[in-house]
Amino acid sequence: MTSIADDTLEAAKPRGLLHAEGEPATLDAIAVSAWFGSSKVLERCTLTMAARRVTALIGPSGCGKSTFLRVLNRMHEVIPGAAISGRVELDGDDIYGQAMSATQVRTKIGMVFQKPNPFPSMTIGDNVLAGLKLSRTQIPHRHELIEECLTRAGLWNEVKDRLHEGGMSLSGGQQQRLCIARALAVRPQVLLMDEPCSALDPISTRVVEETIAALAHDITIVIVTHNMQQAARVSDQCAFFLVEELRQPGRIVETGETKKMFEEPDDPRTLDYVTGRFG
Amino acid sequence: MTVSKRRASREDRVVDLPALERVGSAPVLAPTEELHLTTRSAHQDLFEGPPSGDRPRRRRKLTPEDHAATILSMLAGGAVALTLRVLLDQNGILGTLLWWYLSALVVFYILVRDRSDTEGALDRIVTVLIWSAGALVAAVLAWMLAFLFVKGIPALTGGFFTHDMSTVGPLTPGGGGEHALIGTLEQVGLATIVVVPVAILTAVYLHEIGGRLARPVRFIVDAMSGLPSIIAGLLVYTVWVDGRSFSGVAGAAALAVLMLPTVTRASEEILRTIPDTLREGALALGAPQWRLIVKVVIPTAMAGLVTATILGIARAVGETAPMLLTAFGSDSVNTNPFSGPQSDLPLFVWKLIRLPNASQLERAWSGALVLVLLVLVLFVAARYVATRSQRKLRTTR
Secondary structure, three states, X not given: OHHHHHHHHHHHOOOOOOOOOOOOOOEEEEEEEEEEOOEXXXXXXXXXXOOOOEEEEEOOOOOOHHHHHHHHOOOHHHOOOEEEEEEEXXXXXXXXXXXXXXXXXXXHXXXXXXXXXXXXXXXXXXXXXXXXXXXXXXXXXXXHHHHHHHHHOOOHHHHOOOOOOEHHHOOHHHXXXXXXXXXXXXXXXXEEEEOOOOOOOHHXXXXXXXXXXXXXXXXXXXXXXXXXXXXXXXXXXXXXXXXXXXXXXXXXXXXXXXXXXXXXXXXXXXXXXXXXXOO | OHHHHHHHHHHHHHHHHHHHHOEOEHHHHXXXXXXXXXXXXXXXXXXXXXXXHOOOOOOOOOOHHHHHHHHXXXXXXXXXXXXXXXXXXXXXXXXXXXXXXXXXXXXHHHHHHHHOOHHHHHHHXXXXXXXXXXXHHXXXXXXXXXXXXXXXXXXXXXXXXXXXXXXXXXXXXXXXXHHHHHHHHHHHHHHHHHHHHHHHHHHXXXXXXXXXXXXXXXXXXXXXXXXOHHHHHHHHHHHHHOOOOOOHHHXXXXXXXXXXXXXXXXXXXXXXXXXXXXXXXXXXXXXXXXXXXXXXXXXXXXXXXXXXXXXXXXXXXXXXXXXXXXXXXXXXXXXXXXXXOEOOHHHHHHHHOOOOOHHHHHHHHHHHHHHHHHHHHHHHHHHHHHHHHHHHHHXXX
16 A cells, blocks of 8 residues: 555656755644744744645735744744744654754755745856755756756756856746755755745745645745635645734744634634735 | 806715716726727827837937027127136136036026026026036046057057067167056055955945944944045055065055055945845845855845945056055066065056156056056956846846
8 A cells, every 4th residue: 555655656746856855844833933033923832744745824914924934944043032942843753853953954855935036147057057056066967956946946948048048038927936945955854935926916925836746746845825715725735824913923823734724714713814804 | 257267076976976886897998999989080190100110209309499509608708708818818718618518507597588588498407417517527537548548558568568668778669567457456466365365355245244243343334434544654664664575465465555445445335235034035045144144135235336336446557656565666576576666556656657768657647547548448457247147137038
């Protein structure tokens, strides 16, 4: 039974993988609180983001979704005065523990930002390889790797003849997919996406969503989105964040399967939010 | 009457609303088409001829009326200024020009206000003021360059670059600034080699790394940039030259002290313009900070950092006072900056411009011209090299 399942998964992966993909891993946040200076922005958020599933973080602005996402790959600590408590585990290993450095964590848990941010001093091809160059990893088959990552990000056909042009010569939607390809080249086990479509037009958004659906087979995805339809379309499970009172930290109000969250959530506030009655 | 008409039209719109909700289905297209046709018949002239016959209408900033107003106000202002000149028995050209400008401005305001309104006239006046401020600066610069060219060209022959002043008597022709040019290139070059890495690393420390020392370091750099250049010369003279020999490298040391704050602060400002999203993007890929700085921040900022360096060179290349105390100056070529007095272009100009002979004055002006051209060539060349790779990246098909 298991072997059949593995075969199916193997077949679902795009062909031509050059070196072993990090197996998709489960990310566990356990009682995570976060601070900026002395103000607490997240309180005891617990969420399991299972392997090979897409988890959407939803909720109104300022409720700590992005902060939570940044805690998950230690990008939170980049901001001066930022602090956290609680644990985040990648397949049981504490990413804030002694055994892992922040740079190691970030190569295992990639991130795509709200605004596309290709490196302007690099060509399209070099942008894809940027993560490996930045972490000084040997790149044996660079052209094959560029092609594979751009294909998986749904950009290869548009840029295959212009790999030597600058990353900034692309349109906004293409730049965002370039950033996804760049994140994939590092072979992360988890991909975090912080409102990846909020700066894109509907057509680019659709392409990125298709990319997410295709990637979900072999990578764990966590996506922050303000777009309820998008959350319903792309995710398997949802976590609803909310600040209950002004100046209070954000909390996870409810988590569950996307279908249930959108059709019959347990909490009335979730229902109000997903049906557009507030937020 | 009008009220009822308005109400009626509003009701029409209300009636139309259900139809609007069906946007996207076929039947709704009919009224749109109708509307389209009405628009078309009302503006038939715009649809005549093939579409290729469309002529773009560009909004012109200055209309013929504006030109007329400008010329008229210049004439009227000139008349006012000349009348005042005669009446007040003025002699100075500057006062007349000032009166001309002011009275032309007033006439211009009145002319424009008559044509449009006070707000429009004020807008035009501010435009004129800003424009003339820019023109004034450009004119001063152009005048200086023209002056330099007229004075400097006569003695600027090929021989200027191949002869020094060691065998030139007070009245002999020939001679040139070879020794000064070599000295300037060596001294500024040495100073640049020392300053650029230190300044860029300091800027990286101040902006990329920061920490408790960043504020005091920035304060010291700012204070250094206000240092009178003679102090830098005195410093190097006291701790280095005194008791030993004057040398080009001592001059370079003084120049480095003067260049360092300029290049550091300009580089820091450049690093400030690099968006944080790029830094976050690199960190999120698992980059250690030093790789982020070397592979992303510095390459992205390269053109700006080169400009910062040029700014520092431009600051240093014309320094005269500290060079008197360090390089001292000389009449013959000294290619070794590490030993013996060495000349440079500012010292060359300073020495010759105080002499009474016309030929020496001409040489001094040529030296000044070469100095300016040197900065210009450096600037253009460095900008070209720095932006070439970026231009290549920016090209779209």
